[in-house]
Amino acid sequence: MWRGLGLGLLATGAGLGVAELVVGLVQDSASPVVPVGQEFIDYTPAWLKNWAIEQFGTNDKAVLVAGALIVILILGAIIGVLAVRGARAMAYALTIAVGVIGACAVMIRPEPSLAKLLPTIVGALVSLGVLWWLAPRPGPADETGRPTMIGPDRRQFMLGAVGIGSVAAITGGLGWTMRRRFEIDQERAELVLPRVEGNEASAVVPDEFSLGVDGIESFVVPNDDFYRIDTALVVPQVSIETWSLKIGGLVDNPMELTFSDLLARPQIERTITLSCVSNPVGGDLVGNAVWQGVRLADLLEEAGLQTGAEQVVSRSVDGWTCGSPIEAIMDGRDAMLAVAMNGEPLPAQHGYPVRIVVPGLFGYVSATKWVTDITLTRWDEFDAYWVPRGWSKRGPVKTMARIDTPRSGARRDGEVPIGGVAWAVHRGVEAVQVRIDEGEWRDAELGAVPSADTWVQWVYRWDTSEVERGGHSVEVRAIDGEGEPQPEQPKAVAPDGAQGYHRISIDVG
Numbered sequence: 001m002w003r004g005l006g007l008g009l010l011a012t013g014a015g016l017g018v019a020e021l022v023v024g025l026v027q028d029s030a031s032p033v034v035p036v037g038q039e040f041i042d043y044t045p046a047w048l049k050n051w052a053i054e055q056f057g058t059n060d061k062a063v064l065v066a067g068a069l070i071v072i073l074i075l076g077a078i079i080g081v082l083a084v085r086g087a088r089a090m091a092y093a094l095t096i097a098v099g100v101i102g103a104c105a106v107m108i109r110p111e112p113s114l115a116k117l118l119p120t121i122v123g124a125l126v127s128l129g130v131l132w133w134l135a136p137r138p139g140p141a142d143e144t145g146r147p148t149m150i151g152p153d154r155r156q157f158m159l160g161a162v163g164i165g166s167v168a169a170i171t172g173g174l175g176w177t178m179r180r181r182f183e184i185d186q187e188r189a190e191l192v193l194p195r196v197e198g199n200e201a202s203a204v205v206p207d208e209f210s211l212g213v214d215g216i217e218s219f220v221v222p223n224d225d226f227y228r229i230d231t232a233l234v235v236p237q238v239s240i241e242t243w244s245l246k247i248g249g250l251v252d253n254p255m256e257l258t259f260s261d262l263l264a265r266p267q268i269e270r271t272i273t274l275s276c277v278s279n280p281v282g283g284d285l286v287g288n289a290v291w292q293g294v295r296l297a298d299l300l301e302e303a304g305l306q307t308g309a310e311q312v313v314s315r316s317v318d319g320w321t322c323g324s325p326i327e328a329i330m331d332g333r334d335a336m337l338a339v340a341m342n343g344e345p346l347p348a349q350h351g352y353p354v355r356i357v358v359p360g361l362f363g364y365v366s367a368t369k370w371v372t373d374i375t376l377t378r379w380d381e382f383d384a385y386w387v388p389r390g391w392s393k394r395g396p397v398k399t400m401a402r403i404d405t406p407r408s409g410a411r412r413d414g415e416v417p418i419g420g421v422a423w424a425v426h427r428g429v430e431a432v433q434v435r436i437d438e439g440e441w442r443d444a445e446l447g448a449v450p451s452a453d454t455w456v457q458w459v460y461r462w463d464t465s466e467v468e469r470g471g472h473s474v475e476v477r478a479i480d481g482e483g484e485p486q487p488e489q490p491k492a493v494a495p496d497g498a499q500g501y502h503r504i505s506i507d508v509g
């Protein structure tokens with residue numbers, strides 16, 4: 001009896017779990033649970049419906065889903081008992097019947113489709129599989145010719161149960177998390193952001209910052225090409241309906257803002273280069289985008305910073321943390337709570353609906369995506385996520401120049417445009433210099449920039465007509481706005497960012 005109950009619940013749970021995973025993976029597919037519940041409602045007598053609404057109010061949807069689940073699990077338990085009591089055919093038939101009812105419920109809802117049926121079909125097959133595997137079934141006849149039963153012994157059954165239970169829980173949880181991405185896509189597509197004062201059209205990317213040289217990364221990197229770094233296995237799906245930001249710790253007036261509170265505040269728009277501390281010399285974990293949002297300094301001012309606050313710890317919905325020096329946020333630069341990237345609401349993977357951007361700090365100490373909490377504290381009070389993992393507490397962006405074109409090893413002759421991008425975020429780039437075969441440093445031509453917070457395009461037109469045929473080394477360095485040249489000594493990315501010259505070779509011929 002208990003074994004039958006357990007088996008039935010496992011088979012049903014595994015079916016529901018895997019079905020949920022399919023819902024999370026396949027856009028436009030549908031869980032059978034809600035439609036079954038809906039059908040059930042349509043046939044519920046009015047008095048019961050009214051009673052339920054009175055009792056549960058706006059939770060009636062949750063109650064409905066719970067009710068449908070309970071009914072399905074009870075059926076599953078009955079099926080399990082049938083299966084261990086020798087009525088296996090009956091158990092299979094009932095499982096299929098439940099699947100068919102689920103499928104019918106899905107199909108009579110508006111806009112039926114095959115994709116919608118998929119989770120129900122897969123779920124029913126998984127339930128059948130579990131029944132077949134864990135219920136005793138007839139084996140070959142013994143020597144006296146009598147039928148025998150085979151199936152898992154007690155230990156195998158327990159192991160199987162634990163395994164299947166875990167699979168059900170994991171697939172169900174994962175599916176449930178992932179399905180929300182389809183809902184967030186919809187919400188994000190419909191979201192209209194407020195205009196930025198003084199901006200006619202948002203995020204127009206002016207050509208004036210481009211040198212027009214083929215092969216150099218575009219001045220503003222489109223959202224789809226922007227590098228992505230985070231610890232999230234599944235991109236968090238955070239609705240503006242439920243999002244809020246708490247500001248607390250060493251402040252006089254702790255506050256909590258909703259998304260509409262944030263949108264009601266004055267908006268700024270700034271072009272800021274974001275880069276990752278793990279970017280190797282010459283790497284592409286760096287990008288430049290136009291961010292719209294609210295100045296963080298104004299908010300912290302309003303919250304009433306207390307003396308002694310040194311570190312601004314921000315936390316994302318998935319528990320990731322980072323700590324930024326308070327000076328970097330309060331010294332007048334445009335640190336912001338960003339809601340838009342290149343004229344669109346933040347893409348989910350870049351932190352929808354709200355992230356932090358601080359010009360001049362590496363991402364791991366500033367750029368919290370899906371941010372939901374800001375706590376003012378001291379340096380010795382808290383170590384953020386990457387600090388105990390061997391990374392520096394402070395991470396100012398290092399001055400760096402990168403060669404984008406030509407690719408190393410390319411064969412060229414005549415006039416060769418050597419070009420790329422260089423950044424010293426918030427200090428600005430004063431000059432970029434190129435040297436061939438470790439000769440003299442020669443100034444490259446720089447593109448225009450809107451501020452010291454962005455990278456700059458550079459190009460050096462190398463005349464190779466007098467140059468010996470064969471391989472030549474090309475190196476580049478940037479000099480920041482304080483006149484400080486980028487250091488030559490190579491360093492690895494840990495603990496506070498790579499260092500050294502980007503170097504390529506060009507084959508003249």
Ligand SMILES: Nc1nc2c(c(=O)[nH]1)N[C@H]1C(S)=C(S)[C@@H](COP(=O)(O)O)O[C@H]1N2
Pocket residue numbers: 226227228229230231232274275276277316317320349350351362363364367368369370
């Ligand atoms: N919630 C959260 N935010 C995060 C991270 C993270 O792991 N989780 N990684 C940070 C790091 S290391 C970098 S470099 C930037 C990258 O931002 P992007 O993915 O939008 O380019 O996000 C930062 N924000």
Ligand SMILES: [Mo]
Pocket residue numbers: 229275276277278362363364
């Ligand atoms: Mo990073």
